[in-house]
Amino acid sequence: MKTFIFLILTLISLNLFGQEKLYTNMYFDLHFSEGGLGIGLTYNKEINPTTSVFADLMFSESKDAQEFEYVDYWGNVYVVGKKNRVFIMPLNLGVRFRLFKESIVDNFRPFVQVAIGPAMAITTPYKYEFFTSFKYAQAKYTLGGSIGLGAYFGYDRKSPIGFTVKYQFIHFFNNGIENLEGFTRKDLGGIFITLNFGFSM
Numbered sequence: 001m002k003t004f005i006f007l008i009l010t011l012i013s014l015n016l017f018g019q020e021k022l023y024t025n026m027y028f029d030l031h032f033s034e035g036g037l038g039i040g041l042t043y044n045k046e047i048n049p050t051t052s053v054f055a056d057l058m059f060s061e062s063k064d065a066q067e068f069e070y071v072d073y074w075g076n077v078y079v080v081g082k083k084n085r086v087f088i089m090p091l092n093l094g095v096r097f098r099l100f101k102e103s104i105v106d107n108f109r110p111f112v113q114v115a116i117g118p119a120m121a122i123t124t125p126y127k128y129e130f131f132t133s134f135k136y137a138q139a140k141y142t143l144g145g146s147i148g149l150g151a152y153f154g155y156d157r158k159s160p161i162g163f164t165v166k167y168q169f170i171h172f173f174n175n176g177i178e179n180l181e182g183f184t185r186k187d188l189g190g191i192f193i194t195l196n197f198g199f200s201m
Contacts, residue, residue: 022046023157027198029056033190035148036061038088042196050098054113055091058168062086062121062188082126083181085133088170088188090119090144109162110151119144119170121177121188140177144170144189150196158200168194 024045031038038060046052063086070078094115104110119139124133148166168189176186 012019013098020049022048024089024201025158025160025198026201027056027162030057030195030196031058031060031192032194033060033192034065035063035188035190037194040194042101042198044096044198050101052096052098052116053094054096055117056115057089057091058192059087060192062088062179062190064185066180066183067173079126081180081182083178084123085126085130086146086177086185086188087122087124088119088168089122089191090146090168090170090182091117092144092146092168094146095116096177107155108151108153109160111147113148113150113166114146114165116143116145118142121170121172123177140172142170142172152198154194160196160198162196162198164192164194164196166194 005180019091027042027044029042031040034042036059040056040058041053042056044052044054060126067079070080072078093117094113096111096113099110099112101109119142121142122137123140124137126133128136146166146168148164150162150164150166152160154160172188173185176184177188178184
């Protein structure tokens with residue numbers, strides 16, 4: 001009987017120690033894109049060793065590809081024909097899948113992700129100084145989403161560092177947004193390269 005109890009306890013302990021610990025992390029994000037720079041926060045919860053759910057909030061500038069900057073004699077910068085500064089704030093809710101877990105060492109953890117969620121575009125009049133213009137800010141709401149590929153580095157999964165390359169979708173179905181006078185944009189998304197700095201919760 002004692003031998004049987006010992007074997008049961010041994011099997012239980014092996015099973016417990018054999019299970020991989022799952023982490024919940026918060027990330028501070030830096031976003032780089034053709035439209036400008038941005039910052040953000042990501043909440044990521046592992047639900048098994050290869051799958052996690054996440055929510056990320058981004059705040060970034062969104063410039064029109066046709067914008068042309070002019071620098072005068074005194075060093076002041078102007079954008080010809082610019083009507084509004086535009087900022088995007090998408091909230092993405094998604095799923096992240098780790099790739100090649102059994103084939104790659106644990107200090108390099110590639111993944112793919114897909115997400116969907118609400119998005120907001122904020123416009124401020126360009127004719128006013130940057131901070132003053134926020135008194136006249138207007139917001140429009142729509143639906144967005146993203147798809148991306150990235151990786152985390154290092155054995156320490158409590159404080160991971162990583163990067164993501166993603167395409168952010170933000171589409172307006174009505175009149176869209178004016179960066180430049182007379183030019184309406186309905187698609188404010190684009191490709192973003194993101195650096196992630198995480199800590200365990």
